[in-house]
Amino acid sequence: xxxxxxVITGIGLVSALGVGAQAHWAVLSAPGVxxxxxxxxxxxxxxxxxxxxxxxxxxxxxxxxxxxxxWQRLGTFAAGLALDDAGTKGDEALCSTMDMIVAAGxxxxxxxxxxxxxxxxxxxxxxxxxxNEKLTTELRPTLFLAQLSNLLAGNISIVHKVTGSSRTFMGxxxxxxxxxxxxxxxxxxxxxxxxxxxxxxxxxxxxxxxAYELGGYLHRGPFAPVWERQGMEGGGVVTGSGAAFLxxxxxxxxxxxGHGSYAALGPVASGRHDRSSAGLARSIGALIAxxxxxxxxxxxxxxxxxAHQATAAEQAALAEAGELLxxxxxxxxxxxxxxxxxxxxxxxxxxxxxxxAYPPFASAAERPVDGxxxxxxxxxxxxxxxxxxxxxxxx
Amino acid sequence: xxxxxDNLGRPVxxxxxxxxxxxxxxxxxxxxxxxxxxxxxxxxxxxxxxxHLATTIAGTVDFLPSSDxxxxxxxxxxxETAAREALAEAGYDNxxxxxxxxVASPPVEMDWRDRFAMGLSADGAEGALRLLKVAxxxxxxxxxxxxxxxxxxxxxxDRFGTQGLPITLSTA
Numbered sequence: 001x002x003x004x005x006x007v008i009t010g011i012g013l014v015s016a017l018g019v020g021a022q023a024h025w026a027v028l029s030a031p032g033v034x035x036x037x038x039x040x041x042x043x044x045x046x047x048x049x050x051x052x053x054x055x056x057x058x059x060x061x062x063x064x065x066x067x068x069x070x071w072q073r074l075g076t077f078a079a080g081l082a083l084d085d086a087g088t089k090g091d092e093a094l095c096s097t098m099d100m101i102v103a104a105g106x107x108x109x110x111x112x113x114x115x116x117x118x119x120x121x122x123x124x125x126x127x128x129x130x131x132n133e134k135l136t137t138e139l140r141p142t143l144f145l146a147q148l149s150n151l152l153a154g155n156i157s158i159v160h161k162v163t164g165s166s167r168t169f170m171g172x173x174x175x176x177x178x179x180x181x182x183x184x185x186x187x188x189x190x191x192x193x194x195x196x197x198x199x200x201x202x203x204x205x206x207x208x209x210x211a212y213e214l215g216g217y218l219h220r221g222p223f224a225p226v227w228e229r230q231g232m233e234g235g236g237v238v239t240g241s242g243a244a245f246l247x248x249x250x251x252x253x254x255x256x257x258g259h260g261s262y263a264a265l266g267p268v269a270s271g272r273h274d275r276s277s278a279g280l281a282r283s284i285g286a287l288i289a290x291x292x293x294x295x296x297x298x299x300x301x302x303x304x305x306x307a308h309q310a311t312a313a314e315q316a317a318l319a320e321a322g323e324l325l326x327x328x329x330x331x332x333x334x335x336x337x338x339x340x341x342x343x344x345x346x347x348x349x350x351x352x353x354x355x356x357a358y359p360p361f362a363s364a365a366e367r368p369v370d371g372x373x374x375x376x377x378x379x380x381x382x383x384x385x386x387x388x389x390x391x392x393x394x395x
Numbered sequence: 396x397x398x399x400x401d402n403l404g405r406p407v408x409x410x411x412x413x414x415x416x417x418x419x420x421x422x423x424x425x426x427x428x429x430x431x432x433x434x435x436x437x438x439x440x441x442x443x444x445x446x447h448l449a450t451t452i453a454g455t456v457d458f459l460p461s462s463d464x465x466x467x468x469x470x471x472x473x474x475e476t477a478a479r480e481a482l483a484e485a486g487y488d489n490x491x492x493x494x495x496x497x498v499a500s501p502p503v504e505m506d507w508r509d510r511f512a513m514g515l516s517a518d519g520a521e522g523a524l525r526l527l528k529v530a531x532x533x534x535x536x537x538x539x540x541x542x543x544x545x546x547x548x549x550x551x552x553d554r555f556g557t558q559g560l561p562i563t564l565s566t567a
Contacts, residue, residue, distance in 0.1 A: 042524070104565065105544055106502050111523055117507075118514035131507055132447040149502040149544075149565045170502065170563040171545030178562045206523035210505075211542035213530040270560035272552060385549050386560055 003252035006184045007261035007395050008349045010086025010247030012078040012198070015333040015343070016048035016240055020081055025350045028332070031359040035332050037223050037238070044220040044233075045213075047203050048240030048334030053077060058084075064159050069108040069146035070241070072155050075200030078243035079156045082196065086247035087259050092161065094257075098247075099164040099192045101183050102153040103175035103199035103338035107146045109207050113138045152200065162196055173303065174270070174386030175199065176341035181268040181388070183248050193253040198245030199338035212237055217307050217383055225363035226306045226328040227315065236306035237383055240334020244343035251395075262349035266375070266391035267291045273387060280310065284317035284379075284387055288324075291391040293377055297323040299357045299369045300377040301347045303340040304328050307383035314381045324377060325369045327361045341380035341388050348376035348392035412485030414477035418454035422480055465506035467541045471550055474498060478555060487555075496557035498548045499564040505541045513538075 011021040016036035018027055027033055039046040055073055058080030059065050065073065083089040088098065117134045124130050145151055150168040157163055167182070169175040179197050186192035202208065212218050212235070220234035229236040254261055269290035273283040300318055304311045304326075318324045329347055330336075336343055351357055357373050360366035375393040401407055415422065418436030419429040429436070436454045442462055445451045459476070461468040482488055513529040540546040548561035 042527075045527075106504075114510070115522055118511070121511055122515055126444075127507070127511055128444045129446045132444060136447050136449075153566070166566060167564060168566045170500075170565045171548060171561075172543060174545050174560055175563070178560055181560075182562070206527060210526055210530055211539075213527050214533060214535070214539035214542055216531065216534065218531075272549070272560050274553070382545075384543060385545055388560070 001251070003250060004188050004190055005251040006187045006248050006265040007251050007254050008246055008263050008265055008345070009249050009254050009259050009261045010082040010084070010088065011262060011346045011349065012081030012083070012085060012243070012245040013343065013346055014051065014053065014074055014078050015242035015336070016051055017332060018051050019053055021085060021346065021350060024347070025354055028347070028358050028361070029354065029356060033332060033362055035223065035362055039223060041204070042206070042209060045209060045218050046223050046238050048238065049204060050074070050202070050241040059159055064155070067142050067145060068155055069143070069202070070204070071107045071200055071202035072146060072152050074202055074241065074243040075102070075152045075198070075245070076155045076159050078198060078200060079162070079196060079245045080160055082198065082245035082247050083160055083162070088247065089160065094194065095161045096163050097193070098162050099183065099186065099195040100153060100156065100162050101167045101169060101179040101195065101197045102156065103179040103342070104149040104152050104168050104170060105172070105201065105338050106149055107151070108202065108205045109147060110139060110143045111206060156196070171386060172337055172384065173340045173380045173382040173388070175338045177270045177380055177386060177388030180246070180341055180345060180390065181270050184265055184268050187248060187250050194247065194249040196245060196247055198243065198342045200243035201239070201241060201337040201339050203239035203241050203334065209239065212239065212383070215384060219306060225331040225361070225365065226304050226311065227363050227365040229306050230308055230312060236308045236311060237335050238306060238330070240330070240336055242333055242336045242339060242343065244336070244339045244346050246342055246346060261395040262353040263392045264395045265345065266393050268388070268390040270386070270388045272385065275309070275385060280313035281316040284314055284381060285321055287387055287389045288317060288321045288377065291377065291389050293322060293324070293391060294375055295322065297325060297369060298375060298377055299348070299351065299373055300324040300326045300379060301344045302326045302328050303330065303344040303378070303380035305330060305335045305340070305381070305383035310381050310383055314379065325367055327358050327366060328363060329361060331361050331363055335383065341378065344378035344380060345390055345392055348378045351376055352392060352394050412481035412483070412487070414480030414484070416456060416473050416476050418456055421476060465508065465541065466501070467503050467506070467547065470500055471547050474500065474547060474551055475554060478551060482555060490554070491556035493556060493558050495559050496548060496552050496555070496561035497564060498551060498561065500547055502565060503541055503544055503546065505538065509538045509541065
């Protein structure tokens with residue numbers, strides 16, 4: 001135990017399962033949890049939709065809410081939940097020195113403008129000129145801002161006054177992995193005392209689905225748990241809307257302000273396996289080993305996306321790494337892209353704090369875990385690239 | 396060896412290689428020559444039509460092979476070109492840099508030419524769902540990669556043999 005250990009002192013979660021860390025624990029710790037899935041809106045694709053959210057609870061000003069779309073609202077809202085949970089919300093001294101790393105993709109495009117341009121292009125050959133014509137007249141400036149990757153961090157600063165250093169990382173699951181890894185490394189090195197880290201994903205938008213389906217990654221047809229989609233129609237990924245933010249602190253900083261913690265964040269490992277070559281399972285195995293998993297049965301909160309190749313490799317790696325008992329969170333939350341890794345870490349920390357492992361996540365492939373977990377593994381193996389794993393331990 | 400630490404006791408960071416590309420040209424030599432001759436790289440935009448636009452001049456790079464291939468391709472080529480110069484100067488020009496990669500880059504966006512090609516294809520589905528249906532059968536890795544925010548860093552990592560998970564920074 002060291003003063004510069006990284007502890008998790010605040011968690012903010014949103015998914016189809018509900019709003020807030022406690023709500024997620026309540027739902028997930030009860031046996032027989034059922035996924036919330038919408039299979040009609042984007043048929044033949046399924047999505048795990050956003051739950052009902054009272055935005056005003058974390059984004060007080062209507063004007064702030066209006067200048068965002070749901071992706072930025074989700075992230076800003078979940079960041080607020082994490083700050084509240086850590087007891088730092090509204091504490092100017094703490095927020096003005098808090099570092100922030102946001103894992104971001106892009107926000108929602110204006111579907112109506114995109115469609116209007118496509119419609120007009122059917123009868124025009126000067127399409128570059130058409131673009132200028134439409135984009136300069138029809139694209140509302142606020143919607144353009146809602147699209148910008150780094151304005152999630154910008155909005156968190158504006159709404160919650162988190163104004164220490166600010167970084168925005170991009171790159172799907174890898175962005176979330178690098179965000180957690182970097183924040184933790186800075187705290188361990190004494191370069192940061194407390195940091196807000198996380199991401200959001202809003203899948204209920206045709207362009208967000210398009211970015212998966214251009215690579216053939218989306219699952220089609222009847223819903224199935226994330227471990228059971230091999231050989232079914234489509235690419236295996238069912239997406240979800242949601243967000244996860246963590247407040248990470250040095251053990252010393254949390255103790256000095258007298259705030260308890262959920263768990264400690266142990267080693268974080270990341271990698272970039274060349275997906276065109278064999279051996280992904282071996283690379284994932286090496287990542288898991290790098291987190292120094294303890295001997296004996298261990299719950300693994302897996303961020304497996306369902307993508308056939310990556311998920312099969314992760315299953316093989318988990319089976320070989322020791323007595324790992326996986327919980328495929330995407331069965332219940334859907335794939336949350338940039339938020340996947342922070343979300344998996346949050347679920348691991350919640351179980352450790354509450355002193356019980358989760359019952360199986362609606363999958364016959366998962367087995368029960370006995371006793372009080374002293375540690376849990378969290379993984380995010382990218383559907384297309386980049387891999388990460390972390391060990392979460394009792395604080 | 397006291398010189399190797401700064402006043403806070405941290406290792407001093409030495410810059411051993413620099414690469415640049417701007418509208419003034421490729422490489423330090425051309426850029427230095429242009430800057431010291433008082434030349435500006437700002438010129439009328441030629442990469443795309445400027446009809447209806449309030450802005451008609453910019454420091455665009457319109458002389459690279461991918462200058463007309465959309466923003467993702469051009470961003471990659473700009474990064475690759477600058478990184479190649481920096482690594483060569485630093486003596487790491489064998490394609491196995493084996494150190495970490497941090498790259499700052501703008502967000503990716505599917506090029507409108509691809510959106511037009513997909514949206515105007517003869518397929519039957521309506522509106523936004525048509526693109527999804529076309530995408531499913533397209534199987535075009537190039538178009539897919541223009542929607543992936545990790546793509547530029549991943550390609551650079553392949554190209555230069557950097558180590559570990561590359562970080563793409565998009566803080567304004």
